[in-house]
Amino acid sequence: GDSVTQMEGPVTLSEEAFLTINCTYTATGYPSLFWYVQYPGEGLQLLLKATKADDKGSNKGFEATYRKETTSFHLEKGSVQVSDSAVYFCALSPQGSGYSTLTFGKGTMLLVSP
């Protein structure tokens, strides 16, 4: 079945450091790929998404590129802020299924210190 593997956390960085959170997936065809973020005490929010190979999703300075050849969707940000501290979830939905079937990774906690 489909699966998502993301790096374990917590990831601890200083403000303005470069961030990479790795995410790889297993699925047939061309699933849609997502990054969700969960700030303390809040629900998951969609951060960015990509629906086909080589697409780059971007939002709030975060980027992730859909790499079919490596089945990866790594999240990057050039300069993190304290306010980026949250849990980040990589997820996929099978080709053509929209939001009806999301498979999530375990989540990676990011802690950014001043």
Added chain:
Amino acid sequence: GAVVSQHPSRVICKSGTSVKIECRSLDFQATTMFWYRQFPKQSLMLMATSNEGSKATYEQGVEKDKFLINHASLTLSTLTVTSAHPEDSSFYICSASNREKLFFGSGTQLSVL
């Protein structure tokens, strides 16, 4: 602001009692609602999918008699954990969809003593 409200955020109950968790869509009509369960350091696992006015569809391995889901209106779904036991302690999250977008609640931490 939040478009999906989930209550309570935290509940502690005695073993054998039942607990109801509410999930409300605030700004839109949710044709479909999803219930997830998350154990510490684990993925969100889909428990069930419910469409307004119809019975919920449960994922394999989820006991439908223990986890009762009601989706009586386009803005409200409830999950009732019946006769809760310590192994039911977990983080429960709902999400609501209007086919175009998906929004998540902030989750409920259930602790069964």
